[in-house]
Amino acid sequence: MRARSLIPIVYILFLLLPIYWLLNMSFKTTNEILGGFTLWPQTFTLENYAKIFTDPTWYMGYVNSLQYVVINTVLSVSVALPAAYAFSRYRFLGDKHLFFWLLTNRMAPPAVFALPFLQLYSAVGLFDTPWAVALAHTLFNIPLAVWILEGFMSGVPKELDETAYIDGYSFPRFFVRIFIPTIAAGIGVACFFCFMFSWVELLLAKTLTSVAAKPIAATMTRTASTSGYELGLLAAAGALTIVPGAFVIYFVRNYIAKGFALGRV
Amino acid sequence: MKKIDNNKAWWFVAPVVLLVAFNAVIPLMTVVNFSVQETFGDNVFFWAGVQWFEDVLRSERFHAALFRQVMFTGLVLLIEIPLGLLIALAMPRKGPWVSVCLVMMALPLLIPWNVVGAMWNIFALPDIGLLGRMINGLGIDYNYTRQPIGAWFTVVLMDVWHWTSLVVLLCYAGLVSIPDAYYQAAKVDGARPWAVFRYIQLPKLKYVLTIAILLRFMDSFMIYTEVVGLTGGGPGNSTTFLSIDLVKIALGQFDLGPAGAMSIIYFLIILLMSWLFYTLMMRGEDR
Numbered sequence: 001m002r003a004r005s006l007i008p009i010v011y012i013l014f015l016l017l018p019i020y021w022l023l024n025m026s027f028k029t030t031n032e033i034l035g036g037f038t039l040w041p042q043t044f045t046l047e048n049y050a051k052i053f054t055d056p057t058w059y060m061g062y063v064n065s066l067q068y069v070v071i072n073t074v075l076s077v078s079v080a081l082p083a084a085y086a087f088s089r090y091r092f093l094g095d096k097h098l099f100f101w102l103l104t105n106r107m108a109p110p111a112v113f114a115l116p117f118l119q120l121y122s123a124v125g126l127f128d129t130p131w132a133v134a135l136a137h138t139l140f141n142i143p144l145a146v147w148i149l150e151g152f153m154s155g156v157p158k159e160l161d162e163t164a165y166i167d168g169y170s171f172p173r174f175f176v177r178i179f180i181p182t183i184a185a186g187i188g189v190a191c192f193f194c195f196m197f198s199w200v201e202l203l204l205a206k207t208l209t210s211v212a213a214k215p216i217a218a219t220m221t222r223t224a225s226t227s228g229y230e231l232g233l234l235a236a237a238g239a240l241t242i243v244p245g246a247f248v249i250y251f252v253r254n255y256i257a258k259g260f261a262l263g264r265v
Numbered sequence: 266m267k268k269i270d271n272n273k274a275w276w277f278v279a280p281v282v283l284l285v286a287f288n289a290v291i292p293l294m295t296v297v298n299f300s301v302q303e304t305f306g307d308n309v310f311f312w313a314g315v316q317w318f319e320d321v322l323r324s325e326r327f328h329a330a331l332f333r334q335v336m337f338t339g340l341v342l343l344i345e346i347p348l349g350l351l352i353a354l355a356m357p358r359k360g361p362w363v364s365v366c367l368v369m370m371a372l373p374l375l376i377p378w379n380v381v382g383a384m385w386n387i388f389a390l391p392d393i394g395l396l397g398r399m400i401n402g403l404g405i406d407y408n409y410t411r412q413p414i415g416a417w418f419t420v421v422l423m424d425v426w427h428w429t430s431l432v433v434l435l436c437y438a439g440l441v442s443i444p445d446a447y448y449q450a451a452k453v454d455g456a457r458p459w460a461v462f463r464y465i466q467l468p469k470l471k472y473v474l475t476i477a478i479l480l481r482f483m484d485s486f487m488i489y490t491e492v493v494g495l496t497g498g499g500p501g502n503s504t505t506f507l508s509i510d511l512v513k514i515a516l517g518q519f520d521l522g523p524a525g526a527m528s529i530i531y532f533l534i535i536l537l538m539s540w541l542f543y544t545l546m547m548r549g550e551d552r
Contacts, residue, residue, distance in 0.1 A: 004355045005355065005357070007351065007352055007355035008352055008355055008356050008357075008366055011352050011370075011429075011433075012366065012369045012370065014426065015369065015370065015372065015373055015426065015430070016369070017388070017395065017396075018384050018385060018388040018395075018396075018426065019372070019384070021384070021387060021388045021394070021395045022384045022387065022388070025387055033393060034393075036392075036393070037392065037393050037398055039395075075284075079280040079281050079284060080281060082277040082278070082280070083277055083278040083280070083281040085277060086274035086275075086277035086278050087278070089268060089269065089274075090268055090269055090270070090271040090274035091268040091269065091270050091271070092270070092271055092272045092273075092274040092275055093272050093275070095274075098278065098282070100540075100543060102281070102285060103539070103543065104536055104539070105285055105288070105289050106483070107483050107532075107535050107536060107539045108289070108532060108535075109486070109487035109489075109507075109508055109511075109528075109531060109532065109535065110487065110489065110508075111487070111489055111507075111508035111509075111511045111512050111515075111528075111531075112296065112511065112528040112531060112532055113292050114512065114515065114516060115295075115515045115516060115521075115524065116291070116292030116293075116295035116296055117288075117292055119295060120291055120292055120295070135284075135287075135288065136288065138284055138285070138288060139285065139288040139289060142281055142284060142285055143285070146281060196374065196375055199375070199377060200374075200375065200376065200377045200378050201377075201378070201490075202377060202378055202379045202490045203489055203490055203512070207516070216377075217377045217378075217379045217380065220379060220380070220383065221379055221494075231387060234383060234387075235383075235387060238376075238380040238383055238384055241376065241377050241380050242372070242375070242376055242380075244375075245372070245374075245375025245376065246368075246372065246375065248375075249368055249371050249372070249375060250368065253364050253367060253368050254364070256367055256368075256371055256434065
C-alpha cells in the first residue's frame with residue numbers, strides 16, 4: 001500500500017521540478033544566471049518582476065491576452081448552451097453529422113489555419129484586435145464547449161423539462177431559471193476549458209496580432225529573439241503566466257476530473 | 266435517453282453553425298484555392314490542378330516530416346497512456362489529498378504552450394539547467410541543442426510532463442464512477458487485484474481511455490509551439506514535425522501552393538484517424 005501511494009508523489013515531484021527551475025531563474029540576476037549553476041538564488045532579486053509590472057510593453061501583454069480569452073469564453077459558452085441543449089434533447093435532420101463536423105474543427109491543426117485566418121481577419125478589418133483572436137479561438141472552443149455541455153445535459157433527466165412545462169413555465173423562463181442553475185457545474189467546467197485552451201494557444205494569437213493586441217506569449221518570444229538572452233526576465237514572465245491558470249483551476253477543482261471526461265462519466 | 270424528433274432544434278444550433286462555418290469553411294476554401302493554383306505574386310493565380318498534391322506526396326521532405334510525426338505521436342501515446350493509467354490507479358479515491366493531487370496534476374495543462382517550451386529549454390540546458398546538469402552528472406554526454414537523440418529525448422519527456430496529467434484525470438474520473446458495491450462483490454468472490462482490474466476497472470475505463478487516446482492523438486499530431494520553443498525543430502531538421510514544416514513553408518517561404526496541398530493532406534490524415542476513434546467511442550456510448 002505504501003509503495004502505491006509513492007507513485008503519485010513521485011509524479012507530482014516530477015511535475016514541479018521544471019516549474020521550480022523557472023521560479024528559481026526568475027529570482028536570479030542576469031549575472032548569476034550566466035555565471036554558473038546554482039540550485040537556488042544566491043542574490044535574491046525581484047528586479048525581473050519589477051520590470052514586468054512597470055514596463056507597459058510587458059504588462060499590456062497580460063491585459064491583451066486576458067481580454068481575448070474572456071471574450072472568447074463568454075462567446076463560446078453562450079452560443080454553445082442552446083446548441084448543446086438541442087443535441088441532448090432532440091433528434092433533428094443531420095444532427096449526428098453536424099456533431100461530427102463540429103468536432104472535426106477541434107481536430108484542425110492551427111498551423112493549417114494560420115495563413116487563411118490572417119487573410120480573412122485582415123479582409124474584415126479585425127486584424128490586430130482582441131476580437132480577431134477571440135473569434136479565431138472559437139474554432140476549437142465552441143466544439144469543445146458543445147461537447148462538454150452536451151455531456152452534462154444528458155445527465156439531467158428529461159422529466160425535469162416536462163415537469164416545468166406542466167407547471168406552466170415557458171421555454172425561455174424554464175431554460176434560464178431552472179435548467180441553467182441545474183447544470184451550473186457543467187457551465188463552470190465548459191468556461192474553464194475555453195479559458196484554458198484560449199490561454200495556452202499561441203500560434204493563432206501571434207499570427208493575428210502585431211502591436212496593439214499583442215499577447216503576452218508573443219511579447220516573450222519576441223524578447224527572446226531580439227534583446228539577447230534575458231533569461232531571468234523571460235522566466236519571470238513565464239512564471240506569471242501560470243498564475244491565471246492556477247487561479248481558475250481552484251474554482252473547478254471538484255469537477256475537474258469529470259470535466260476532463262467531457263461530462264460523460 | 267429517448268430523444269424527441271424536432272427539426273426546429275436547428276434554430277438552437279444555428280448560431281454555433283454560423284460562427285464555426287465563418288471560421289472553418291472560408292479558411293478551408295482558401296486553402297483549397299491555394300492548393301490547386303500557381304501564383305507569381307500580385308494576386309495573379311493560374312490553375313495548377315493536382316500538381317501540388319503530387320509534388321507534396323512525392324517530396325522527401327514531406328515523407329521525412331510525416332515519419333517523424335508518426336514516430337513522435339506513437340512514442341507519446343505508448344508512454345503516456347499506460348503511465349497515466351498507472352498513476353490514476355495509484356491515486357487516493359477519498360480524503361483531503363485528492364483535491365491537492367488533482368490541482369497539482371492539472372497545473373502543466375494550464376501553462377501557455379510557448380512557456381512550456383521556454384521552461385524546458387531552461388530546465389534542460391546542459392550548463393545551467395537542472396535536468397541537463399543531472400544527466401551530464403550521471404556521466405552521459407547530453408546536449409539537446411547538438412544531438413538529435415538528446416533533442417528527441419527532451420521533446421518526448423516534455424510532452425510526457427505536459428500531457429500525462431490529462432490521461433490521469435480522465436482515468437481517475439472513470440475510476441471514481443465505479444460504485445463501491447462492485448469492489449465489495451469482488452472481495453466476496455475473493456478476486457485478486459489483477460482480476461479486479463481486468464473485469465471491473467478496465468471495462469469501465471474503456472470509454473475514458475478512448476477519449477484520452479483521441480485527444481492525445483489529435484494534439485500530439487498538431488504539436489507546434491512547445492517544440493519550437495524548445496528546439497526550434499532542430500538540431501538540423503531532427504525535430505521538425507508536420508506543423509513546424511507547414512508553418513515554415515506557409516508563413517516563412519510563402520509557398521502557397523505546396524502549403525495548401527500539404528495542409529489538406531495533413532488535415533485528411535487527422536480526420537481519418539479521428540473518425541475511426543470517434544466511431545469506436547460512439548459505439549461504446551450506445552452500450
